Amino acid sequence: MKNLVRNFCIIAHVDHGKSTLADRMLQLTGTISDRDMTEQVLDTMDLEREKGVTIKASAVRMNFNAEDGKAYEFNLIDTPGHVDFNYEVSRALEACEGAVLVVDAAQGIEAQTLANLYLALEANLVIIPVINKIDLPSAQTEEVSEDIHNLLGTPKDQIIQISAKQGTNIQQVLQAIVDFIPPPKGDDEAPLEALIFDSHYDSYKGVVAYVRVFNGSIRRDDQILMMSTKVKTSPVEIGIFAPNMTPVKNLSSGEVGYIATGLKTVSECRVGDTITFANNGVEEPLPGYKHAKPMVFAGVYPTDGEDYADLRDALEKLQLNDASLEYQPETSEALNFGFRVGFLGLFHMEIIQERLEREYDMDVVFTAPSVEYEIKLNNGEMITISSPAQLPDENEIDQILEPWMDLTIFTPTDYYGVVEKLVKLEILVNGESVDALTAIVHKDDAYHKGQALVSRLKELIPRQLFTIPIQAYAQGRVISRANVKALRKDVLSKCYGGDITRKKKLLEKQKKGKRRMKMVGNVEIPQEAFMAILRLDQTK
CATH class of the missing domain: 3.40.50.300 (P-loop containing nucleotide triphosphate hydrolases)
Structure with missing residues (x-):
């Protein structure tokens, strides 16, 4: 057979x-x-x-x-x-x-x-x-x-x-x-060895693991063990894809099918794990399995802070279907509570964003994507960061190491590029740095990107009763600035003709009030502003 x-x-x-x-x-x-x-x-x-x-x-x-x-x-x-x-x-x-x-x-x-x-x-x-x-x-x-x-x-x-x-x-x-193509090898009489190569979550059957059975056979009444998590369970259903899920009595060595585990916690059934018998199973898991490493990181925040728990649940369920997705909680002064999420690339990030919106009806904000950097500090300590907000002060940094691929590229000499340098581009709104709009960019691009972002923010931030300065800051200096003009209330409307000094007093009082408002006033930045940084390359 x-x-x-x-x-x-x-x-x-x-x-x-x-x-x-x-x-x-x-x-x-x-x-x-x-x-x-x-x-x-x-x-x-x-x-x-x-x-x-x-x-x-x-x-x-x-x-x-x-x-x-x-x-x-x-x-x-x-x-x-x-x-x-x-x-x-x-x-x-x-x-x-x-x-x-x-x-x-x-x-x-x-x-x-x-x-x-x-x-x-x-x-x-x-x-x-x-x-x-x-x-x-x-x-x-x-x-x-x-x-x-x-x-x-x-x-x-x-x-x-x-x-x-x-x-x-x-x-x-x-x-x-x-x-x-050769037929599969394997021994039906040996202890069970099955590799989980994919999975999805089912509301009724729990975690459904897609498996390839290498040795042994499995029936519905067998008790099985997830080797990495040490979780034991009995299958709710065993079947094949034909192409829809079709239950069968057993899966034997060489076959590909699914095991509905009944597990409700997604972290208990990891993709890449080996399934064996709970009793008299194999001692060692199947070798040679590698774990995917995220290359691109971005902050993901719910637009409504009350949706934080729903976002966590959605990411947890997505992670079951997508083992390469990693996330951990983080906070932002501008966006409050959210998650730092790791993706395989920008297309992967786009897919996750659309799945969150479509499948889980989440209204979320994605901050500017960045890669992982290694920072060598002046005291010799090495730290790894995946968010621009984690970048230490420039005076503390000895060296910034960016991920590189070991590639051989064949190109005419006319196209040799210059050595690229990285700088931290900060956006200051009303004198306060907005961590969610901070990005790590190449030195030659800092001015153009800063200018483009400042211009875009000027259009997006609503006017207040005081002037709002928007500044792009890099390498210890302001490289671009724009002001959102203040709204003016006509304080002289209640005055009729008469003493000019009365009008001057009212105007002076308005100036003092605006100065005081500017010192203590918080500027609310709309969601569109946080998306603007993601479209910098298009506005350049």
Whole structure:
């Protein structure tokens, strides 16, 4: 039976057609009827269909009748292609023996093609190269075939040319999966070893873990253990994806499916954990699993302070579906209580923002994104910061270390850039620094960004009865300034003709009142002002 199982994933650069290829496979194997067929079947989130990008890994079981007359069981895992979701790809690869590498015939090999390919090779997967979109007028099939041959060493006659949109040569891809990808290994009689490669939260079934069983088998009446958290539970339901969740009696070694754990606390079921039996289970978890490290950090605050608890619950549930999301509480003088949230990249951050607004009906403010910096102080101490508000005073800093990638870039000498220097750009409103509007920028950009932000804030901050100065401050000096003009109350309206000294006294009294108001008055900054800093590059 195990010899008839094939576990594989589809990897590609974003928009090269992997979700469309998955659709054709589901159609050709009869997993989904023509009546139920929609574009991007495995992209179940509205955001995935809108943006044309797979965000979450998803699994599905298919049955394929091969040329040898045998019925094979395929477990397909559709993976994301955008660079921000590399972690989703690495999880999916752990559960497979092979990968279908899709390359666009018009675009050729691109950045994520290589990144995902290297991840697959590190996981020792068998690679089946496929050239998609051969029906396009701009298709360069021969050139792309040559590039793949040079990259992988695959003979050109083994590189399958398809059109996923029109369904051309999809049968060849399915047959190649049977011929080239090995069946899974594993011992049904051994203690249970199952890897959680994804999960989601269900209101009725609790945490639903997507698993690949490496050894042993699991039934609904077994008591299981999450090895990293030491939590014990009995499954509420065990099943497969066909493509919807379909209950089965048991999952055995080599199979991909789900375990509804019944757990209500999301932190008890971690993605990447190993599931085994509570009694007589394995001693060591499955090796080689890496945890994703956030690269971009931003403050997330509810517009209404009373929604803080709801925001915490929403982030906790999102973290179950997205193990790469990290957060911790923080406070801001301007925005009160919120969270410092770590993301894989700016696109990942945009997705989380939209999911908070759509799925959890949260009205939130995101502050300017930044990366993690290491700061060497004058006393030799090293500290790590992820928020501009945490940056020490300039006099205390010996060195600022910015994250760098170890890359080789080939470029003409005309395009060599200068060495970049980082400075702290502060925004002062009425003489007070607003931490949520503080950013770390490159020295050459400080003036332009400061000027753009000051101009934008001048438009957004409501006028008061006193003049409000807005200043951009960097490297110990004010680099840009604008004033929000004061509203003027006509104190002379009740005066008629007569003594001019009476009018002068009233005007002098108004001046003194405005000076006193300016000293003690707080300026309320609207939400639009905090979003303005995120759009600096567009206003530059």
